[in-house]
């Protein structure tokens with residue numbers, strides 16, 4: 001181990017190291033690091049090796065495999081996961097919610113049942129579940145008489161920490177209509193960048209937790225809607241099929257399942273009813 005930063009040389013990632021690393025990543029997260037991702041892996045992990053004073057990937061891989069706490073896996077997956085997201089991403093899903101699904105859901109709820117449960121699985125830095133909360137605030141009349149909770153989970157502790165704070169640089173708010181921005185975001189006085197924080201009345205609807213979708217799920221459901229958008233694209237068909245069927249189990253009858261616009265359930269055995277592209281019903 002070399003801890004002198006002055007003589008640190010960028011570690012080389014041999015084809016063998018890459019193979020070993022991708023097998024570990026796949027086993028622990030489902031994420032497929034395809035051939036050709038070597039440069040990306042190096043760009044993201046070399047810094048970590050430097051912090052640890054390691055000069056070879058072999059050393060790092062041995063360390064990962066001997067780390068019984070699993071902490072280094074969390075750090076590694078924080079670096080390797082792709083967390084691109086935005087407010088109102090794939091906005092027709094939110095239009096579907098307020099125009100089509102909310103009236104159905106309201107009609108379906110029994111007189112005494114005032115609980116609504118949504119799950120954003122693979123929520124990244126929080127834009128997706130906060131958009132859901134905004135849509136509820138705007139589109140569900142007498143919301144105060146209902147117990148609405150949005151569970152938001154992700155593998156990456158790094159993005160979850162940002163999500164919990166609900167603080168975003170101004171450009172991230174580009175897709176939020178101005179009226180909503182003014183109603184639900186507080187401008188923060190900060191040194192250089194213009195930042196906004198999601199207001200407490202929106203944040204309180206969302207509960208963030210770490211969950212690796214490959215691990216056992218502690219929740220029992222039922223959920224009225226599940227969003228798992230742009231997460232399973234990194235997974236192989238068998239894993240996608242397992243997850244899709246687990247989502248089906250956790251949804252209430254009539255509950256809706258949303259996937260990303262570049263995804264489909266084609267070729268997967270499942271019991272969902274097709275509603276519209278990327279929208280499915282139990």
Ligand SMILES: C[S@@+](CC[C@H](N)C(=O)[O-])C[C@H]1O[C@@H](n2cnc3c(N)ncnc32)[C@H](O)[C@@H]1O
Pocket residue numbers: 028029030031081082083084085086089121122123124125128153154155156159211212213214228229230231260
């Ligand atoms: C591209 S983001 C999608 C965010 C959001 N759903 C959207 O569509 O904008 C994918 C997210 O899935 C998470 N992810 C990847 N593998 C996961 C796993 N095995 N368990 C839980 N989350 C995972 C990543 O950490 C990342 O934040």
